[in-house]
Amino acid sequence: MTHQRHPVSFIATVDPAAATDFYTDMLGLELIEASPYALVFSDGGHMLRVQIVPEFHPPPYTAHGWQVTISYE
Secondary structure (H helix, E strand, O other): OOOOOOOEEEEEEOOHHHHHHHHHHHOOOEEEEEOOOEEEEEEOOEEEEEEEOOOOOOOOOOOOOOOOOOOOO
């Protein structure tokens, strides 16, 4: 038996509009779903699910990250 598995990352936000702007405009991710519960982005075949929460407390460790090259052209 074979299994197909695809990782899914979960991040939280209290401001879905700002999160949408950041992940689409700054990082260039494709928004594939928006609901009252979460924003779902495609990150090169990897699913990033940004949960919409009423209150946010940042964890004291890195939960998800990218290696990003910035160009100011």
